[in-house]
Amino acid sequence: MCLRHSHSRTGAHCYGDGHGDVAVTQNESGNNNDHVRRHNLSAVLGLAHRTGGLSRAQLTKVTGLNRSTVADLVGELVERQLVVEVGPDSSGHVGRPSPIVRPNPRAVALAVNPEVDAVTVGVVGLGGTVLKRVRCPTPQRTRAKEAVTICAAVIEAMRADLDTRYRTVGIGVAVPGLVREHDGLVRLAPHLGWVDEPLAQMLTDATGYPVVAANDASLGALAESTFGSGRDVTDLIYLNGGASGIGGGVIAGGVSLAGIAGYAGEFGHTLVNSIGVLCDCGAVGCLETEVARAPLLKLVGLSDADGDELERKLTASRSPAVQTEVERQLDFLAVAFRNAINIFNPQLIILGGFLGSLYAVAPAYLDQKLAQRPLLAAQETVTISRTELTSDLLMIGAAELAFESLLSDPASSRLTPPPG
Ligand SMILES: [Zn+2]
Numbered sequence: 039m040c041l042r043h044s045h046s047r048t049g050a051h052c053y054g055d056g057h058g059d060v061a062v063t064q065n066e067s068g069n070n071n072d073h074v075r076r077h078n079l080s081a082v083l084g085l086a087h088r089t090g091g092l093s094r095a096q097l098t099k100v101t102g103l104n105r106s107t108v109a110d111l112v113g114e115l116v117e118r119q120l121v122v123e124v125g126p127d128s129s130g131h132v133g134r135p136s137p138i139v140r141p142n143p144r145a146v147a148l149a150v151n152p153e154v155d156a157v158t159v160g161v162v163g164l165g166g167t168v169l170k171r172v173r174c175p176t177p178q179r180t181r182a183k184e185a186v187t188i189c190a191a192v193i194e195a196m197r198a199d200l201d202t203r204y205r206t207v208g209i210g211v212a213v214p215g216l217v218r219e220h221d222g223l224v225r226l227a228p229h230l231g232w233v234d235e236p237l238a239q240m241l242t243d244a245t246g247y248p249v250v251a252a253n254d255a256s257l258g259a260l261a262e263s264t265f266g267s268g269r270d271v272t273d274l275i276y277l278n279g280g281a282s283g284i285g286g287g288v289i290a291g292g293v294s295l296a297g298i299a300g301y302a303g304e305f306g307h308t309l310v311n312s313i314g315v316l317c318d319c320g321a322v323g324c325l326e327t328e329v330a331r332a333p334l335l336k337l338v339g340l341s342d343a344d345g346d347e348l349e350r351k352l353t354a355s356r357s358p359a360v361q362t363e364v365e366r367q368l369d370f371l372a373v374a375f376r377n378a379i380n381i382f383n384p385q386l387i388i389l390g391g392f393l394g395s396l397y398a399v400a401p402a403y404l405d406q407k408l409a410q411r412p413l414l415a416a417q418e419t420v421t422i423s424r425t426e427l428t429s430d431l432l433m434i435g436a437a438e439l440a441f442e443s444l445l446s447d448p449a450s451s452r453l454t455p456p457p458g
Pocket residue numbers: 306307308317318319320321324
């Protein structure tokens with residue numbers, strides 16, 4: 039998994055609790071001034087982005103900067119068309135009303151998610167608002183080159199809109215596979231059949247935009263931690279159950295764990311059953327060989343993969359066979375959780391896709407399984423929840439990746455077209 043992104047560097051999850059390293063004070067001088075100003079711009083933009091909007095008074099309080107400095111920073115961000123100031127805050131506070139500083143939704147990133155059945159392209163505004171989403175169904179085993187052609191055509195069709203109504207930072211891609219961090223090369227996307235495809239470069243060549251790519255589950259973790267159920271949580275694990283297996287992402291200390299090349303977080307291929315069956319990856323007893331959607335669909339008589347329908351049927355079923363299978367899968371999920379909890383000591387485990395449904399069918403069963411491990415001190419503090427962002431999750435995650443450089447240094451980031 040593949041993110042250089044650090045929320046904590048720009049203050050996420052830290053502000054408001056008295057110990058956040060949100061902003062450097064304005065008492066620096068000399069050569070440090072530019073560095074400090076850039077850092078503070080990043081802090082203010084990051085706060086507006088993640089919260090959806092704060093008054094100048096709140097920004098002053100949270101950053102610890104003085105009012106005139108905040109006014110100055112907000113002025114620069116307005117000038118760069120990255121934030122807008124709206125209405126005075128008339129929430130009844132004493133003193134002069136303070137305008138609300140919101141992320142400018144016309145500063146956008148393009149989000150791309152190639153999947154086995156479709157290529158989806160979205161336009162996502164700063165602040166994580168999905169403004170547009172176009173899903174192009176594709177035949178099975180669509181090649182990378184064809185997926186790029188489809189993306190380029192969708193983006194070309196949006197081009198007039200993008201050039202007149204928006205300013206675009208670039209493209210973020212959520213890939214169901216292993217992505218090399220530094221150049222966005224897809225090393226392996228098994229269900230797409232892609233091996234060593236220079237996806238980011240191909241998309242740049244086809245569209246002219248800068249492109250960054252990462253594993254879909256890592257981006258799901260990033261999106262949930264920024265805007266979803268993981269807001270204000272510094273340590274979380276996100277696990278997604280899809281048609282093709284189980285993916286995951288880890289945020290530790292507010293930072294996405296990537297590993298040395300970007301491949302960390304493959305919970306689906308961790309060992310849960312040493313006398314289990316052979317996995318596609320060549321190992322035996324991987325989590326995704328035991329915890330899988332297909333047997334659940336089969337048991338409730340569904341051939342289609344509609345997640346809501348699966349959950350409804352699982353929940354409504356009184357069949358002992360369904361209950362046995364659900365509990366069998368939860369037993370193995372508990373093994374994976376136990377390992378993850380002991381290794382990462384997370385505050386939150388977020389479940390997406392069919393894993394969320396599996397948990398929803400028998401939450402007490404899983405909670406009890408975890409509670410049976412008396413030596414597990416780390417388990418005392420962990421909560422299990424489901425994704426909040428659902429169908430927008432990967433669009434927001436991919437966009438977040440594309441916004442990364444803008445958020446970390448608003449003063450040097452280039453958007454297309456430049457401010458007029
Ligand atoms: Zn495996």
